[in-house]
Amino acid sequence: MRFQSLRHAATLCFVAAFIAAPAAAKTISVKAGTPDANEKLQEALILAEPGDTVELGAGVWKLTDGLSLDVDNVTVRGAGTKDGAGSILDFSGQQGAGEGLLVTSDDVFLTNFAVLNTKGDGIKSKGANRIVYHQLRVEWTAGPKETNGAYGVYPVESSDVLIDSVYVRGASDAGIYVGQSKNIVVRDSIATENVAGIEIENSFDADVHDNIAAKNTGGILVFDLPNLPQQGGHNVRVFENIVSDNSTPNFAPKGNIVASVPTGTGVLVMANRNVEIFGNVFDQNGTANVMIVGYRYDHKDPNYQPLPKGIVVRGNQHGKAGYAPAFEGGAEIAAAMGGAIPPVLWDGAGDAVVLDEVGVLSLNLPDVKTSRDQAKPAPVTLKGTPPAALPEIKLPASMEAKVQ
Amino acid sequence: MKPVVAALAAALLFASGAGGVAPPAVDQALIDGDTMPPKLSAFGLFAGNDPARPVASFIYTLNTPLFSDYAAKHRFVSIPAGKKAEVADDGTIAFPVGTVIVKSFGWPDQNGGRPVETRLLIHRAKGWVALPYIWDADGRDASLAIAGRRVPVNFESPGGGAHRIQYGVPNKNQCKECHSRAGAIVPIGPKARNLVLPATMSADAKRRWFDRPEALKPAMPRWDDPASGSLQDRARAYLDVNCAHCHNPEGSASNSGLFLRWTDPVNVNYGIGKRPTAAGRGSGGMDFAIAPGEPDRSFLIYRLESTDPGIAMPELGRSTVHKEGAALLRQWIAEMPKASH
Numbered sequence: 194m195r196f197q198s199l200r201h202a203a204t205l206c207f208v209a210a211f212i213a214a215p216a217a218a219k220t221i222s223v224k225a226g227t228p229d230a231n232e233k234l235q236e237a238l239i240l241a242e243p244g245d246t247v248e249l250g251a252g253v254w255k256l257t258d259g260l261s262l263d264v265d266n267v268t269v270r271g272a273g274t275k276d277g278a279g280s281i282l283d284f285s286g287q288q289g290a291g292e293g294l295l296v297t298s299d300d301v302f303l304t305n306f307a308v309l310n311t312k313g314d315g316i317k318s319k320g321a322n323r324i325v326y327h328q329l330r331v332e333w334t335a336g337p338k339e340t341n342g343a344y345g346v347y348p349v350e351s352s353d354v355l356i357d358s359v360y361v362r363g364a365s366d367a368g369i370y371v372g373q374s375k376n377i378v379v380r381d382s383i384a385t386e387n388v389a390g391i392e393i394e395n396s397f398d399a400d401v402h403d404n405i406a407a408k409n410t411g412g413i414l415v416f417d418l419p420n421l422p423q424q425g426g427h428n429v430r431v432f433e434n435i436v437s438d439n440s441t442p443n444f445a446p447k448g449n450i451v452a453s454v455p456t457g458t459g460v461l462v463m464a465n466r467n468v469e470i471f472g473n474v475f476d477q478n479g480t481a482n483v484m485i486v487g488y489r490y491d492h493k494d495p496n497y498q499p500l501p502k503g504i505v506v507r508g509n510q511h512g513k514a515g516y517a518p519a520f521e522g523g524a525e526i527a528a529a530m531g532g533a534i535p536p537v538l539w540d541g542a543g544d545a546v547v548l549d550e551v552g553v554l555s556l557n558l559p560d561v562k563t564s565r566d567q568a569k570p571a572p573v574t575l576k577g578t579p580p581a582a583l584p585e586i587k588l589p590a591s592m593e594a595k596v597q
Numbered sequence: 598m599k600p601v602v603a604a605l606a607a608a609l610l611f612a613s614g615a616g617g618v619a620p621p622a623v624d625q626a627l628i629d630g631d632t633m634p635p636k637l638s639a640f641g642l643f644a645g646n647d648p649a650r651p652v653a654s655f656i657y658t659l660n661t662p663l664f665s666d667y668a669a670k671h672r673f674v675s676i677p678a679g680k681k682a683e684v685a686d687d688g689t690i691a692f693p694v695g696t697v698i699v700k701s702f703g704w705p706d707q708n709g710g711r712p713v714e715t716r717l718l719i720h721r722a723k724g725w726v727a728l729p730y731i732w733d734a735d736g737r738d739a740s741l742a743i744a745g746r747r748v749p750v751n752f753e754s755p756g757g758g759a760h761r762i763q764y765g766v767p768n769k770n771q772c773k774e775c776h777s778r779a780g781a782i783v784p785i786g787p788k789a790r791n792l793v794l795p796a797t798m799s800a801d802a803k804r805r806w807f808d809r810p811e812a813l814k815p816a817m818p819r820w821d822d823p824a825s826g827s828l829q830d831r832a833r834a835y836l837d838v839n840c841a842h843c844h845n846p847e848g849s850a851s852n853s854g855l856f857l858r859w860t861d862p863v864n865v866n867y868g869i870g871k872r873p874t875a876a877g878r879g880s881g882g883m884d885f886a887i888a889p890g891e892p893d894r895s896f897l898i899y900r901l902e903s904t905d906p907g908i909a910m911p912e913l914g915r916s917t918v919h920k921e922g923a924a925l926l927r928q929w930i931a932e933m934p935k936a937s938h
Contacts, residue, residue: 235744239769257747257763259906261770288747289765291912297770297780297849312907313877319852320780342907343877349852366877373852420865421854421874422846448873448880448896490872493865 218244225252225280231260238262238269246270249280249306256282259290259311265298268595271306274330274360280306292317292347293331296324302595304328310335315361317347323588324348325595326356333363337386337444344370345387348377350423355592357381365444366451367392367414371399373423378586379404388445389414389454390436395421399429400586410443411454412436412478417464418450418488419497426465428583431473436460437512438477455480455519464488466502469583475536476512480519482551483509487542487561499561500543505579507548511536515554526554526570535572547575621645621652623675628719629695637715637730637739640697642675646738648701648712654806658793659786661820661834664919666764667754668702671712672786675699676806684812688789696720698784704752711736713748714766718776718784725782727772743769754917762916771913779847790816790859791838817859820925832929833859835922839911855886868897869933876900879908890935892927901926 221237224230234254237247243266251272260282262269271280284293293311296303296318307330308315315331318324331345345361348354349372359382361368368387371377377399384390390406392414393399406412413436417426436459445452454461457479462468463486475482483506488499514536518527527534535552539545541559555573558565621644628640637646644650653673662670676682677695684690692698697719701712717728730739731746745768751761767774776782786792793815794803803810817834818826826834836844837859843850844857853874856866865871868886873879873896881899888894900910901923909915 232742232744232746235768235770239743258745258765261768261774263770263773287906288763289906289913289916290771291906295770295774297773297777312905313879313912314875319849340878340907343875343879347875349875366875370875372875418872418874420871422851446876446878446880447882448884449876450872491870493870 218246220246220248222248222250224250225254226250230254231256231258235260238264238267241267243267249282251278251280253281253283255286256284256293257286257288259284259287259292259295261290261295261297262301263297266300267298268302268304269294269306270302270304273305274307274328276307279330282306282308284309284311287312292342295319296321299323300591301325302327304595306330307332309333311342313342314344314347315342315364317344317349318351318354319348320350321348322351323353323592324351324355325592326359327596328358330360331364331368332361333365336363337365337388337441338363339365339444339446341365341444343367343449345384346370347372349373352376353588353592354378355380355588355596357596359383360385361390362386364388365446366449368409370394371396373421376586376588378402378588383407384409384412386441388441388443388451390439392416392451393426393429394418395424395426396429397423397425397427398586401429401431402433404434406434406436406459407438408441409439410441410445410456411451411458411461412439413460414451414454415460415462415465415468416450417498419492419494419499424494424497428467429465430469430471430583430586431460432469433472435474436478436482437475440477440479455484455523457481457517457519458484459514460484462486462501462504464497464499464501465504466498467580467583468501468503469505469507469579471505471508473509474512475509475514478514478536479517480515480523481534481538482511482514482536483547484538485543485545486540487558489540489542489558489561489565501545502543503580504543504545505548506537506545507579509549511549511551521565522568522570530554534570539573539575540568545575546577546579548579623652623697625677625695628675628697629721631721631723633726633728633741633743635741637717637741640717642697642699642717648715648732651699653699655794655798655802657787657795659791659838660793660815660817660825661791661831661838663786663838663914664922665702665914666750666762666917667752667760667919668704668713668764671701671703673699674787674806681808682806684789684807684809686812688812688816690784690787690789690792690807692720692784692787694720694722698787700786704750706752707750708732708736712739713750713764714742715739716767716772718772718782725776725784727769727776727782729766729769729772731766742766745769745771754920756920760917764916765914767913774849774913775842775911777843777847777849778845785842786838789813791834821921828925828929828932829863832926833863835925839922843911868895877907879910881908887930887933889933890931892930895930898923898927898930 273279292314333341343366367389368384515534703712
């Protein structure tokens, strides 16, 4: 649809508001490459009504300002994610806004386009329930650089989140980051050359499966941090992922929590309770395939629980690991142990069950207030009876239907 | 733009309906309706569509205003006849349906002093609606720009220094990003603690538009007037007005856990010793939003002094650094005892 005039479009809104049934869903097509493409696309995202699809034409969109969508039940669909044929939203010349695309409405479906080189985050959704990220590419095309934006895809404070078949590269914090949310599935996605590939933070009930997390600093992170509106992260399953060669030197701006992630980390659990790590294929993670730690920074939050509790590691395949432990004192420990530390590393805080037939190294620091230089590294056996298995995450049928 | 006093005089003149000519009136049906007129003149909010002649219930200023690239702002409110704004005990002002809050932005060196844009916040039956209008080149009318626009603006800041910026007129959604509470649009400027009515406004006029005019006591100091409050109170006023519309538990930055309202305690959730949450390179390599005694190690300052969209705070509405505001916050942080966190 072309906009005849704003008054016409406004009249449509007016009519829609006064009839009981919603107006027939329509498709608003917007072309790339026009001088006013930024404004036209933003206009379409504002004038869309529930049920509508905003269709992004093929080509490169040179965008100077962040886009935003605040209408429920809108689909944003591009022509693909590949250079040359897809719908490429290029933010290299971005002058404003903290992200490329911001979604603040419910039941939104984002599919088949690419977001490149945003100054801040790539795509953020906040308070956007039942959002579906599908077949998207978010990339900083120069590869790992501290000046890249923080998060690639960034749903926060949302219930029911699906990230499916998304590719993210170059984020200076986390490629796929889900924060302070509930009921989450991240699957069939690729995160590469980010500081953190995939991060689930201060969130409840998440399945992270069938992803590839490779060549990041750390592959998959499950974190809980203090002083935030939602904390007490729990019930996260990380399974059947390929987590390999996470060897990119940490390029996060200092101060951010991921700046502390050692290069060569596969899966890292910090604080949280009831996290299951199973059926993954690990290889070439120089620090550890799986690391389980407490939150060891000062904080003044009486409601915060800094320990990892009820962490289960079972049925994973372990390739080479622990040959370049990139934490203080790691090299000395590796040398003392014949050149490598075991694939599973625990700081000794909280509790975990490790059923995989590999070694576990404990730093024996059960109190998170104890300084790391007090570590007494020693192999440990964490065989035991794990807590009852967590249930599979079920998303509303309306979400699954979108990606069928 | 004409001085505020002249605009006020014009408003009072129109309110009195002098000379037997019907006073200009706003198009209340249009305001109450559901459309987004493409031209600002349709609302009848300015007599002769002259921005210096608002058809106002009252004009107002704020003790401490939001910084918007050194723009001069002119604000007024139109309330339907016979209705009143209600002042709650917590200082929020509930404007009746049919109210329009009007804010015009301009620079003396730009457009011959006429405004560049006028933003409307309209209280309709279904809630508040935010509409940005950009003044046409001939200055006669302004056109709806729901998708926002970058407008080249040249001006000289008060401390000297020429600026050539691409001023960002916010789009309709961006209006909401700041004017958002729990997902709904709300006014953010006019609160009892910050609202200043003209000294010449009569008690009768105040009673006509407010149920409890006596509750309008601006408790917040003027950020730039040391005689009006302590350094900390002026810093807190500045943070409330420039940051807290997002940085509150129901605002766009709720997930940050950084809450900067006038009423918030000055503790870790106010930034003191608070580590970055989702700051990315906004941390500038620093550990804390506010490191007491050390403004150069406080990334709150780093973000205020940046114009890079991946770093700058606020995220919207600013293409220049507010040097004087940043200086106030620097001084406030510098004077905090170092050991307090």
